Amino acid sequence: MVFVCIISNTNDILIKCVGGRLSGLEVAFFRFLFSALWLLPFMLARGKGSFQTKYPRVHFVRSLLLVLAMAPWCYGVASLPLTLATTISFTTPFFILPMAKIFLKEHVGWQRWAATLIGFGGILISVNPSGAAFNPMAFALVASTVMFASLDIINKKLLTEDESLLSMLFFSALGTAVLGLIPALLTWETPTLQELGFLALLGGGGSLILFCLLKAFAATEVSALQPFRYVELMLSAIFGFIIFQEFPATSTLLGALIIVPSTLYIVFYETREQKKKKKAALASGELQQAT
Template sequence: MTPPDQAAAASRAVAAPLPAAAAAGSRAVPRAMLWMLASGLLFTGLNALLRSLAQQLDPFVVQFLRYAAGALVFLPFILRAGPAAYRPKGLAGQLWRGAVHTAGLLLWFVAVPHVAMAEMTALGFTTPLFIMLGATLFLGERMVPARWAAALVGFLGVLVVVSPGLTGTGGSYGVVMLASSPLFAASFLITKALTRRDSPQVIVVWQALTITLFSAPLALYAWTWPTPLQWALLLLTGVLGSAGHFCLTRAFALADLSATQPVKFLELLWSAAMGFAVWGDVPGKTTLLGGAIIFAATSWIARRETRRR
């Protein structure tokens, strides 16, 4: 082979992986959106269980046992792989994430037994907006106008659905729940930073361990023993919560936080579907209209992100 031929072959060898890498990059955001979608389905079931349990037991006890159950779910995997496989590369970040998320949960669990579902849904959907703002300010993500447009249109769809029943009956508890949103957003921003050095399963395990630790004092102060059925439901919350946070962390590891947040608004559709399937709640016209707005915004940003990349 002549030197020019060798140079051409070398050039082809270097260039060959690029299309594959570009293709992988173009699939990253849609894959992240699918992980986000899965987490929304899991969290919908989780929140329904937690709200019910928080009306039967002390909210701090429910918070403590939910994350203790989450840690218990991972115990077989930890024993199989060995504790070294779940050792974080930086313990301080895991502790900070656990502390911030625990603070948000304390506010959320205080408010959730007293706030109507419609009001809780509306207040909870402020978190993606805080996340997108924080990702721009602290993580250096580009402020892509299309992502903000999709998020704001999705939030508009949420307001269309909940506005007929948004009477503010939660009173001061509504303010308490709203205060949890920026704390959850800060927790997710820390999670995004942690995905640069730790795997999703390590992050989720340490989330469960740290929140269990930080929640223990208040839970022990207000302790009441759950019934056998409540123990079973609490174990189920551990399964749903750990699986949901794993999916969420996978989404954060694959793409910018701001790219995944519009998918969050689809949780309203899952909640409406669960209400119909379990309690026979028939969606009204505003639910259908708001759902159509949410679906259109999410579909549009997903297609745009794929084409852009």
């Protein structure tokens, strides 16, 4: 999980390096194009069957959401301090909560609503819209986080278990590159060889992050992994200072102090509730067998 945090910070650094000249739309396009190219040899090694899918609509929806998520993320990261971008990225659970209530009809207790409202307060403090140094691109990061939350809801509602992880990664990357091509052409600047190298690393890093995350989730509970994500906040502050001479604003640090415990509470609360449901289901099954 620490490795994931390092790769994630490295990807944001790469976005800042190329995002000064290339548009966020173009960076997002190349990110997924190279991701698909990195995955292609593994698809070929598995044979023609790996290129067949039963769920083209699911992949289309996921690809569309990825375009809508990555483009504003690239614009925002290129314009804002790494620490602020990382802090805002932690707020995904706050947006998942109301979506789960509306679209998945999940029961949401008052504890999670309270943690979410407190977390939104942390977002406002971090973004600091009334401050003299306010950058409107902060809202691009918030919009991106909303799209990533929507993607999580789609995954939970539509994805099935009989499609391989490799196929899902490949088709999503390829679909996102195809959908992102025309918007990228509208703001096109031909990348230099160095920029192409950075973009290739960005695409490979994106696929590696998801692979490592899924491996980590398979090895232990999500709640046990969540605290490791906050290593990313520390690393973003260190890398931002060393590479870009950025120092976290007071508002960013104060917002992080609110957002971090709020997201931790939501994750641990959900894990506890899931354990209760599993125990209740097991007890019910044992009771039925006994009768």
